[in-house]
Amino acid sequence: MIDDFILSALLAGVLVAMAAGPLGCFLVWRRMAYFGDTISHSALLGVGLGLALGTTSPWVIVITCAAISWILLFLERGGKFSTDTLLGILAHSALSIGLIIIALQDNLRQDMMFLLIGDILAIDTPELTGIALMTMGTLGGLIYIWKPLLSITVHEDLARVEGVNILKIKVIYMLLIALLVAFAMKVIGALLITSLMIIPAAAARTMARSPVQMAVGSMIIGSLSVVMGILLSSQWDVPAGPAIVLSALLLFLLGRVLPKGFRV
Amino acid sequence: MRGLSKPMTESLIELDRVCLAFSGRAVLEEVSFTVGRGEIVTLIGPNGAGKSTIMKIALGLLTPDRGQVRRAKGISIGYMPQKISxxxxxxxxxxxxxxxxxxxxxxxxxxxxxxxxxxxxxxxxxxxxxxxxxxxxxxxxxxxxDPDLIVLDEPVQGVDITGQEELYRLISRVHRHKNCGVLMISHDLHMVMAGTDRVICLNRHICCSGAPENIQDHPEYQALLGKRADAIALYTHHHDHHHDSAGNVVSGDHGEGCDHD
Known part of the structure; x- marks a missing residue:
């Protein structure tokens, strides 16, 4: 008999992994892993702002992440610094300001660690419902922009000449990531969510022959990582978030050493 | 076969005194040209002459600082970018x-x-x-x-001589078949595709333009290319044949007319 809280944790983790994998594939294809980090670090600023406003609603996080993405788009157009540098500045500024605001709320100081690595074993039913809706929403949104986003990923100018609305698609994609990050905070935390986007996607690469296969593969590998991680965590009493990432890493490494016949 | 009944002069794309500067440095000055239906226009010019830039402006990928770009309503454009990674x-x-x-x-x-x-x-x-x-x-x-206008940025770069010939033959076949307009950047100052109606020699501004047979006599063309500018090669299907002693048309086996940088 599995405890209810383990069951909730498994369900929440798998749901987050299902959304994180396909979104992460595009981060890998677009060489934007660091962009994922920037958005998730901004989530801490969102948490801080929420606490200052007296709310824990994930929508404050969504809005904060979206705002940081907009600032990035705006600064990129200025062209003074490379995107890489801008991401570094934004990510760590948002992280630091967020942590300072959170630290100023006296009663919450001991929970800081959970913001960074999540607290999956403490997911309650309303949170689980929110995560389920988030997963449906992001997957639906991603299916909607799949082809144009893939086209932009391959060659932006070509896509634009062929009539793709670049800005619209990019903004939707950024919003989907913001949505995922905001609702996944409790599951895996601001520091680790990017790994649940990147590692399963990278692990799925070895066996995939098409973008769709890779996206589905990343969902499966991400879900496996969550299950393995939660089992590891309850077995050895280690934090669940890092255990999930470790499991994903093990699956990735396993894929690397697979016999040639399983690869493409 | 759409458009065959329309007059050859129907303009697909029109650039009117286009100017562009990147951080204060002029990249394009007062560039005007048109590409009509059924026309093949080839852009040549040295590195950094703004060839790709003007092409991006024509495609609507870049907005000029000044000047007008008019594309015929409802035309379909096929774009072949220079390289893709x-x-x-x-x-x-x-x-x-x-x-x-x-x-x-x-x-x-x-x-x-x-x-x-x-x-x-x-x-x-x-x-x-x-x-x-x-x-x-x-x-x-x-x-x-089914594009009305095909825009090609150095379509044969990095392709061996047989492949180049085949690509040009293909462009030419599609052009004949669909009577579409073709705007192309040549990878080589001395090479333009056979069948080109107009060569535009660009070096930030348009130095000269005209039929390929005439352009090499233009003083601006010679000034731009110096002494090696004695011939322009028309890329025909037989790259191993040379034309008359006047040297007007030398189909390039990378001989005298083709001096790579």
Whole structure:
């Protein structure tokens, strides 16, 4: 008999992994892993702002992440610094300001660690419902922009000449990531969510022959990582978030050493 | 075969005194030209002359600081970019790459792959095809959607001489068949495709333009290219034949008329 809280944790983790994998594939294809980090670090600023406003609603996080993405788009157009540098500045500024605001709320100081690595074993039913809706929403949104986003990923100018609305698609994609990050905070935390986007996607690469296969593969590998991680965590009493990432890493490494016949 | 009944002079794209500067440095000054239906226009010019930039302005990818760009309403444009680098981690076959064009059906993809003879690499990862095949893949993508205007940025760069000939033959066949306009950047100052109606010699501004047979006599063309500018080569189907002693048309086996930098 599995405890209810383990069951909730498994369900929440798998749901987050299902959304994180396909979104992460595009981060890998677009060489934007660091962009994922920037958005998730901004989530801490969102948490801080929420606490200052007296709310824990994930929508404050969504809005904060979206705002940081907009600032990035705006600064990129200025062209003074490379995107890489801008991401570094934004990510760590948002992280630091967020942590300072959170630290100023006296009663919450001991929970800081959970913001960074999540607290999956403490997911309650309303949170689980929110995560389920988030997963449906992001997957639906991603299916909607799949082809144009893939086209932009391959060659932006070509896509634009062929009539793709670049800005619209990019903004939707950024919003989907913001949505995922905001609702996944409790599951895996601001520091680790990017790994649940990147590692399963990278692990799925070895066996995939098409973008769709890779996206589905990343969902499966991400879900496996969550299950393995939660089992590891309850077995050895280690934090669940890092255990999930470790499991994903093990699956990735396993894929690397697979016999040639399983690869493409 | 759309548009055959329309007059040859129907203008597909019109650039009027286009100017552009990047951080204070003028890249294009007062550039004007048109491409009409059924016309082949080739842009030549040294590195940094603004050839790709003016092409991007023509396509609407860049906005000029001053000047007008007019594209005929409702025309379909096929664009072949100079080069394309696709992340290795993206598992994408040639046919899926082609299908990325909005509104493309499987049947159209099959048809265009036959046309440019890349059916044998249809299921290959797009990162693994050879340089010449990749150019044909890009050409196929440009041809999907039955374009009224084809815009090609150095279509034969990095392709061996036989491949170049084949690509030019293909462009020429499509042009004849569909009577579309063609705007092309040549990879080589001395090479323009046979059948080119107009050569535009660009060096931030338009130095000179005209029929390929005449342009090499233009003082600006000679000034730009110096002493080696004694001949322009028309790329015909037989690259091993040279024309008369006047040297007007020397089809290039990379001989006298073709002096690579």
């Amino acid at each position: 696709i992340e290795d981690n993206l598992p994408l076959t040639v046919q899926s790459f082609l299908k990325l064009r909005p509104g493309t059906t499987d049947a159209q993809v099959t048809e265009v792959m036959e046309l440019v003879r890349i059916a044998h690499v249809a299921t290959c990862p797009v990162q693994q095809v050879s340089g010449g095949e990749m150019q044909r893949v890009l050409m196929a993508r440009a041809l999907l959607g």
